[in-house]
Amino acid sequence: MAVSHSQLKEALDALKETGVRITPQRHAILEYLINAMTHPTADDIYKALEGKFPNMSVATVYNNLRVFREVGLVKELTYGDSSSRFDFVTTDHYHVICQNCNKIVDFHYPGLDEVEHLASHVAGFKVHSHRLEVYGTCAECSAKEAH
Numbered sequence: 001m002a003v004s005h006s007q008l009k010e011a012l013d014a015l016k017e018t019g020v021r022i023t024p025q026r027h028a029i030l031e032y033l034i035n036a037m038t039h040p041t042a043d044d045i046y047k048a049l050e051g052k053f054p055n056m057s058v059a060t061v062y063n064n065l066r067v068f069r070e071v072g073l074v075k076e077l078t079y080g081d082s083s084s085r086f087d088f089v090t091t092d093h094y095h096v097i098c099q100n101c102n103k104i105v106d107f108h109y110p111g112l113d114e115v116e117h118l119a120s121h122v123a124g125f126k127v128h129s130h131r132l133e134v135y136g137t138c139a140e141c142s143a144k145e146a147h
């Protein structure tokens, strides 16, 4: 997987603008997130980078992710009691989730503005956002089940 240099550069510029110091760890975490298509947990990121940063802890990774989230670079996906997963914010997209291995895959679909408008109209809410997830069994898990 090639690093998307422009995405990384834009993210680093956004951090600079908000006055967030760019440490080597933050740089590495961002780079990992941009490349990862897997929506990693803080623990996944920690495991991937601990060789490079022996003094880094899971808590450090999590704190950095929180900084990124506050700046709006990263979305935190919480799923009940399981640990949060992190998604580098690009364009709006939806998720399809494997109920067997918990893999999350992105898919693009036009934003469901109509649903927001209807909800707003019916309930009299000022709507800010919505969340849509599709659940099923991924191709790999289906293949395993078939054998």
Ligand SMILES: [Zn+2]
Pocket: 098, 099, 100, 101, 102, 103, 137, 138, 139, 140, 141, 142
């Ligand atoms: Zn699966």
Ligand SMILES: [Zn+2]
Pocket: 039, 087, 093, 094, 095, 105, 106
């Ligand atoms: Zn995603």
